[in-house]
Amino acid sequence: MKIEEYLETLPENLLSGEDVQLPEKSFREIFKFVDLGENDIFYHLGCGDEKGIEIAINEFKVKKAVGIDNNSEKIQKAKENLNAKNLQGQFICSDVEDSDISEASIILFWFTDEEVINNMMMKFEHLKPETKIITIWGPLPDCLPDKVSFPYIINQTPFKKAENMQEQLLSIFGVKCIDFVTAWEFAERYTKSIGTPEIQNDRFLTIIQTLMIWINAKKLGVACGEEIPESIQTYIKLMKMNFDIDFGHLLNE
Template sequence: MKIEEYLETLPNNLLSGEDVQLPEKSFREIFKFTELGKDDIFYHLGCGDEKGISIAINEFDVKNAIGIDNNSEKIENAKKVLEKNNSKGKLICQNIEESDISDASVILFWFTDENVINKMVEKFETLKPETKIITIWGPLPDCLPDKVDFPYIINKVPFKKAQNMQEQLLAIFGVKCVDFVTAWEFAERYTKSIGSPEIKNDRFLTIIQTLMIWINAKKLGVVCGDEIPESIKTYISIMKMHFDIDFEYLLKE
């Protein structure tokens, strides 16, 4: 089956990012990366649970931390945990497109729905200068990142616009061209940062991500050299032979 067909077999919530909760270590990495501190007002959009809010308040001593999610059950459960732990912070049940985030200085925003992303980018552009928008895996559409510790990326208001996708991709990876080693390194960073403790599963996801990074880079004309690396060929064969997942057609498009 084609890789798109394989992805369609996965649960919709996994593909959309809904119900995918970041581990606590990821929040701490993100907050250190953004230099979150006592003068910040932090928003976690699509928070799901209270973990990020609790860590921001209790460990990074922010001025305020607000989590917003449109799932009422999750928000109610998260509020109970905050109350039980006597933690400060605020949790709001609301669609993020309707939320008031005008006082934010740091925002964590991890969504895959293009409609939501485009609406929120317009909203982010009205925020005060130097407001940090943290995304995971990729920057905001058509924007150059201000700071990268892959898979974590910061875009600051006002946003720097990329001339094209090639410029954006190379800015994310910090290289002049993408080779197999770069693709593998960044894919592995992603799965280690947000992946499950299942090591075998993480390796499988790393291989898929590596192939997608390299193939997308090839389509954009920013890979190193004209030949397909032997490692890429090997993993494409493994995916086809052992998992019936086809990547070869992507090289012909």
């Protein structure tokens, strides 16, 4: 089956990120990267549980922390868990697109739905200057990142616009072109950053991410060289033979 067909076999909530919770180590890495501190008002959009808010309050001593999610059961549970620990955070049950985020100084925003992202961009554009928005894996659309520690990316208002996708892609990876080694390194960083210690299929996920990074780079004309690297060819064959997942057609589009 084509890789797109394989992704469609996965649970919808997994693809949307609805049931994907960042491990605590990832929150700490993100908060250190963005220099979260006592003068900040932190918003976690699509918070799910209370962990990010708890760590922001308890360990990084933020002035205020707000979690927003449209799942009422998760919000209620998050409130109960935080109250049980005597921590003063705020949770709001709402679609992020309808929420007032104007007071935020730092926002964690990890969404894959293009419609949500595009709608939020209009809200982000009106935030006060120097508001930091942290994304995971990709920057905000058409924007050059202000700071990168892949897979964590910061865009700060007012946004810097990229001239094209090539400029944006290379600004993330910090290289002049993308080869197999670069694609593998960054795919592995992503898998390790969002994965839990007990994850069993991290190499499988890394291979998929590596192939997608390199193939996208090839399409955008920023892959190193004209030929398909032997390592890329080998992994494409392995995915086809062992898992019946086909990437080959993407190279011909």
